[in-house]
Amino acid sequence: MAASFAIHSRHTSAALPSNFPCFVTMAASFATLLHVLFLVWLLPATFSLSFFFFKAESISNVSCYEKDKQALLTLKRGLTDHEHVLSSWSDHKDCCIWDGVLCDKKIGRVTELNLNYSRLGGEISGSLLQLEHLNYLDLSGNDFNCTPIPTFLGSMYNLTHLDLSSANVCGLIPHQLGNLSSLRYLSLGNNSDLYVDNLRWMSGLSAIQHLDLNSADLHIEVDWLQIMSFDMYAFYVQNVQLGPKGNEMEYKENLKLVRLIDLSSNNLSGSIPAEISNLSELRFLNLSRNHLMGKIPEKIGSMKELESVDLSRNHLSGEIPPSMSNLTFLSLLDLSYNNLSGRIPSSTQLQSFDALRYIGNPQLCGDPLPKSCTIEEQSLNRSPTGSVEDDSKTSSFYIGMGVGFATGFWAICGALFFNRTWRHAYFRFADEIKDWIYVTTMIKMNLLEKLRVCLNK
Incomplete structure (x- = not known):
């Protein structure tokens, strides 16, 4: 019996490869790992699916609130619809599936109305006041035939987004809009006949982040920038006239979180205030096509986030501040057609722009312009204040x-x-650390060597 068992054992060992135990152990470990991972995945997946089907079942029967439907139908009756974009607005259909309408699926109330660029006209009905949960209203790109902005919009307190740009609305911008304390986005741009008699109502827009008054007539209000004591993401004002110097701005307090300022193509005069360098979050600055004089602020290089600067077609003079070489994120720079002089500061960033960005400044020299600087011009730029401060x-x-x-x-x-x-104590600690590193390294190397031998068999 012993002989038989020995013979059987020899035949078995001869039939199996020498590294068979290693593969068996590795396969068992891998199978256990897969099993654990499957169980870990299965539990949250089952819970998520159950929750999804429960929620889907609970909201599938929620339909449009009848009061909201009737308010939208009243709005439709006051509008002219040349392109039939409101053809889906029918009393026989759920208003939550109408074109341009978005509802809260939990309660069936209308929350968004997006009818931009739909060639709509006519009258904006006061029935919108019945949409008590409306927070997003976009009627931009339509043609309301120079009708005034409805004053009742100032009573829609849940609005966070209001866009009437390029909608051919005219007349006085209603003060009632200042009641919209939740409004974050207000765009009234590209309506050429809008005007204001004052902007004190803007102090009520405590949540505003984006304000577009492009083409509005603001020249009556001389203290407009002091009134805007809120933080904005973007600020667009064009084709306006500002008041006298000294009443222009208090940048640090009023606009400290602005990311974009576009004041191009205005009748701005005077100098660029040095306080503009306090706008540490500013990314885009466009003051082109004005009548600005004086020097570029010396500390403009401290505005590290700037990506675009356009100061072209003004009457700026003096040298380009050396600190501008610190603007490492700058992807667009235009200083053309001013009265700048001296050498263009040396930096990888400033020399990377085309010479066209500097032309129109006869006294400016240095790369990338073809005009080389004379010894006198170089000496004037040898010890600039900004460079001394940085050094x-x-x-x-x-x-x-x-x-x-x-x-x-x-x-x-x-x-x-x-x-x-x-x-x-120090040397004892050092010895212990050295021993620990040595032992740990040798153990790891032995394990790797065993694994390599196991895989090569």
């Missing part, structure tokens, strides 16, 4: 770093030298 800050930083390192190093060495207990 001073850099030197102070390295001196402080060197002093700090030396102080810390000798403090530690002195403590170890004069205190025997600390010295012994």
Whole structure:
């Protein structure tokens, strides 16, 4: 019996490869891992599917609120629909599936109305007031035949988005819009006959982030920028006249979080306030095609987020501030057609722009312009204030770093030298760390070697 068992064992071992136990162990471990991962995935997947079907079943029967439907039908009757974009607005259909209408699926109330560029005309009905949950209203790109902006819009307190741009609305911008304290986006641009008698109502727009009054007539209001004491993401005003110098702006407090300022093609005069450099979040600055004079603010380079600067076609003079070389994110720069002089500061960024961005400045020289700087022009640019300040800050930083390192190093060495207990503890700790690293490294190398031998068999 023993002989038979031995013969059977020899035949079995001969039939199996020598590294068979390694593969068996690895296969078992892999199968266990897959099993655990499957269980981990199965539980949340089952819960998610159950929740989804429960929610789908609970909201599938929610239809349009009847009061909202009738309000929209009244609005439709006051509008002229040349393109029949409102053909789906029927009393026999659920208003939540009408074109341009979006509802809250939980309660069936209309929350968004998007009818932009639909060639609509006629009258904007006051029935919109019945849409108590409406927060988004876009009627831009239509033609309301120079009718005034309805004053009742100022009573739609849930609005966060109101767009009447390019809608051919005219007349006085109603003060009642200042009641919309939740409004984040207001666009009334490209309506050539809009005007204001004052802008004090804007102080009520405490949540505004995007304001577009392009082409509106604001020249009556001379203190308009002081009134806007809120934070905006984007600020577009064009074709306006500002008041006298001294009443223009308090940038730091009123517009500190603005990302975009476009004041191009105005009758702006005076100098660019130095306080504009406090707009640390500004990314796009366009003051082109005005009558601005004086120098470019010396600290404009501190506006690190700037991506686009257009100061072209003004009457700016003096040198280009050396700090502009710090604007590493700058992808567009246009300083053409001013009275700038001196050498263009050297930096990878400023020299990367085409010479057309600097033309129209006869006294400007240096790369990328074909005009080379004379010795006199180079000497004028040799020690600019901004460069001296930057060099001073850099030197102070390295001196402080060197002093700090030396102080810390000798403090530690002195403590170890004069205190025997600390010295012994330090060297004991160093020995333990060295031993731990050595042992850990050898264990890992042995494991890798065993695995390599196992796979090669």
